[in-house]
Amino acid sequence: MIQIADAATMGGIQLMLDDTAGQAVASDGTLPHIGCGLVDVTSYNADAGLVNLQIYP
Amino acid sequence: MSAPNRWGSDIGTGTPAQSIYEASTTQKHRIGTRLKIGERTFYYGEAVASCSPAEICSPDQSLLGSSLGLLEDGNCVALAAGTAFSDQPAITAALAVGDTWLAVTHADRLDNVTKNLLVDGYVVLTDSANADYQQIYKIKRNSAMSSDIVAIELYDPIVTATTDGTTGISLMMNPWKKMRPADSTVDEQPGGVPLVEIAASSFGWFQTWGPSMIQVDAGHEACGGLQLMLSTTAGQADASNGTLSVIGDGLVDCTTAGADAALVKLRLYP
Numbered sequence: 001m002i003q004i005a006d007a008a009t010m011g012g013i014q015l016m017l018d019d020t021a022g023q024a025v026a027s028d029g030t031l032p033h034i035g036c037g038l039v040d041v042t043s044y045n046a047d048a049g050l051v052n053l054q055i056y057p
Numbered sequence: 058m059s060a061p062n063r064w065g066s067d068i069g070t071g072t073p074a075q076s077i078y079e080a081s082t083t084q085k086h087r088i089g090t091r092l093k094i095g096e097r098t099f100y101y102g103e104a105v106a107s108c109s110p111a112e113i114c115s116p117d118q119s120l121l122g123s124s125l126g127l128l129e130d131g132n133c134v135a136l137a138a139g140t141a142f143s144d145q146p147a148i149t150a151a152l153a154v155g156d157t158w159l160a161v162t163h164a165d166r167l168d169n170v171t172k173n174l175l176v177d178g179y180v181v182l183t184d185s186a187n188a189d190y191q192q193i194y195k196i197k198r199n200s201a202m203s204s205d206i207v208a209i210e211l212y213d214p215i216v217t218a219t220t221d222g223t224t225g226i227s228l229m230m231n232p233w234k235k236m237r238p239a240d241s242t243v244d245e246q247p248g249g250v251p252l253v254e255i256a257a258s259s260f261g262w263f264q265t266w267g268p269s270m271i272q273v274d275a276g277h278e279a280c281g282g283l284q285l286m287l288s289t290t291a292g293q294a295d296a297s298n299g300t301l302s303v304i305g306d307g308l309v310d311c312t313t314a315g316a317d318a319a320l321v322k323l324r325l326y327p
Contacts, residue, residue, distance in 0.1 A: 003191065014297075027300060036302035039227045
């Protein structure tokens, strides 16, 4: 799980670091890849979403 | 004395009861069993629709009532002891440290949840009022939906008490449960690629990591060296635009997209 900054519809979305410490944001393809969202969340900026982490296997 | 050749044994080496080139109508391993062969990784899964070789497949999320697998805040409920299982204790809406059961409710999103559909899946408990309350657990068993309620038993006890009313819930099946060809519009959890056809209700190995093959959608024949994502055509891949989930990287171009399978390096579950 990862706290999501601004992507409530994160299911199926590639994620990267946000400028809020500890949170992830939908990737624009520039920053390092963190993982992929599995399930959308209801609200963001604190809620944690289910993700498939892909940092170090 | 020779070591027992028993899958999962902690002495000796396990041998899978089913080849990576075989589909079976009989389940021979637990869903989610991992098989490592050199640089390739496979997980054992169950198909809910026919999964052809080189098709990217995903759990059928419609079984959780939507493409979201989402329940909103305040969907934990109390349930009297013995309601869902004879050995199920009384469940409270607000969960206490040490609890291993929870009950979730929704008017329609749980309608297709059958007994043990969620086994070895995951639940996230999230509370936007308190960032320290985020929790994830693996699911041991679940009841079928009854009166809009599903009871869930966890493998591990709750480590942080929850607050009824502000706790949100996300659910997902095991990543290799009820597999079907995936597309970018519905199935958001790409889980693996079979090497042979796995018919509906059959079982087999889905490759998740390492050199493999994927059918490539039209227009993306030159996929060598490109990052790949789900396409709008079920089971096929498109060149990534950097946003959708990463499936892997193309290694070699193919000639005819939409039918040919390209050599790829899968990067789903290592």
